[in-house]
Amino acid sequence: MDNVVDRLIRYAKVHSESDHYGRPENPSTLCQFDMAKLLVEEMKGLGIADARYDEHCYAYGTIPATPGYENLPAVGLVAHMDTTPDMTGKDVKPQVIKYEGGDVVLNKELNIVMEAATFPELKKFVGQEIVFTDGTTLLGADDKAGVAIIMQAVEELLAEGTPHGKICLGFTPDEEIGRGVANFDVEGFGADFAFTLDGGEITDYEYETFNAAGAVVNVKGQSVHPGFAKDIMKNAILIAMEYASLLPPMETPGQTEGYEGFYHLQEFNGGVENVRMVYIIRDHSMERFTERKAMMQKAADTINRRYGEGTVVAEVKDQYYNMYEILKDHMDIVDLAEAAMKAAGIENPTHSPIRGGTDGCMLTYKGLLCPNLPAASHSPHGRFEYAPVESLKTGVKTVKNILSPELLKTVKVK
Ligand SMILES: [Zn+2]
Structure with a gap:
């Protein structure tokens, strides 16, 4: 069995930067196909028979419901495969460091130090293992942590033989340049509702955008x-x-x-x-x-x-538009997210208004309700991006809980 940290590291090493000035259609850069190919291969390895990617670099896979559980709503899980062009995502060399507090030397040779004073949030993770960069690139945990969490949750669910409803996986290109859902096949995806895993701190989920x-x-x-x-x-x-x-x-x-x-x-x-x-x-x-x-x-x-x-x-x-305008009539999906986070050991899940948009808000307006779940990427889009290992594992638990028949039957969307 794989684990979520190895997955994140494996995905982070694949160069899949999007580009505002690249190809005028999805994908903006051909290197993103490397992620799509890898994920389709891995989905196939997990026994997902219809795993596929299309000419626009969207990768999809469907896991049919366990017999007897077909009445549960079909849940979609979505994450983006590209990394931002704001900072290079080529030759990413992730490293796992046990954080003991204070500054973190990311790169001795080049004297790249992450200062605790500039990143006070680090304090929350003293004593924990954290995935950092070597200071020369971004990490790409935005959103490869989301990809890793989804893939890991699915692998564990299938290995454990837990019963589940239909699960739809979708991995998208070009989110970082605002074209993440331009060619998303909502109909073919086949979910009753979905979640993007593209948030930050693992205790915070989002359903309001600008x-x-x-x-x-x-x-x-x-x-x-x-x-x-x-x-x-x-x-x-x-x-x-x-x-x-x-x-x-x-x-x-x-x-x-x-x-x-x-x-x-x-x-x-x-x-x-x-x-x-x-x-x-x-x-x-x-x-x-x-x-x-x-x-x-x-x-x-x-x-x-x-x-x-x-x-x-x-x-x-x-x-x-603000996805809350639509989600406010379907708050049982948001409640499901919160219940799943609580069951994963997060005592007080919080939600904050996003000062921006998400792929999920555009999917919501395309007819696929889609709040945003945390993916544990911190200070993204730069060399100081990091992802705490405990948070990644909590993310996996959250997704597995969302898929559990017990919580899922509380949702009335289907
Ligand atoms: Zn993102």
């Missing part, structure tokens, strides 16, 4: 020689700054947390004639989200009254 929109604001100026500009010149740069100043100045990512939404000016490009600003707009509340989008237009109207119709054009496009 509502999200993007806005492109174009400002048209009028250039003329500054020497002859009186009453003629309209400087698009100054007008754009005026536009930006009409939005609530304290409602930016740098000044908000928890359930507080924001306007985020992401790009500002141009000159006297034209300026293009790119914003993202985020809010957990649908009502406030709608107000924020209206505010973008209101600001444009104000500027246009000052400088003439058509000076500012704001184009706002929705990106994704």
Whole structure:
């Protein structure tokens, strides 16, 4: 029998970085197929007959229900195979260190030290074994810890002969560049509901995401020689700054947390004639989200009254929505997650609002209800990413509990 740590290390060593500027469709990078192939091989090894991957690099596998348990809902388990392009995921050399407190020397030769002062969260894991990097790459526990937890839970369940309902496994490419579910085959997947395993701390699960929109604001100026500009010149740069100043100045990512939404000016490009600003707009509340989008237009109207119709054009496009809007009518799935975590020994599972989206929120809007479970990746997307061994094992227990007929029969989705 495998174990979850060996699995994480094995998967982490496979280079499967996604790329914003790679292929225009899934997968953005061909190296992600290496993960898909490996997982299909391993699923086949576990006896999952229909294990497969498609041309878009989605890997699927179905485990039919134990005879007599066909009435249980079919549970989907989803994790992403790619790692973020923000930090290299090539030649990952994971190491397991027993953490005794204080700073951690990740790499003596290169003098790469993880300082306890910068990562106070480490304190929670004193006395535990932790999977770290060698300081030169990310670990990729985001989300290979999720992959490892799912695969391990399934292997143990099958080996132990525990009865279960239908289980659907799905491993996706390109989550880190926002294209994780673009070609996800919800119908073929065959689950009644699902969970992504793509969270952090093993005690925290998630079912609320932002509502999200993007806005492109174009400002048209009028250039003329500054020497002859009186009453003629309209400087698009100054007008754009005026536009930006009409939005609530304290409602930016740098000044908000928890359930507080924001306007985020992401790009500002141009000159006297034209300026293009790119914003993202985020809010957990649908009502406030709608107000924020209206505010973008209101600001444009104000500027246009000052400088003439058509000076500012704001184009706002929705990106994704808070999955809670849908999940709130299916809270027995969320309760199932919490009960499974408790049964895995987590006394007080917590849930926090995600200040972003998940593959699960987009799947939820595609018709597959999908809250997010923790996967034990800490400080992801960088060289200091780590995954505590105990947490990984708790993750495996949580997934096995979710699949247990006892807890599952409390869910009424089917
Ligand atoms: Zn992730």
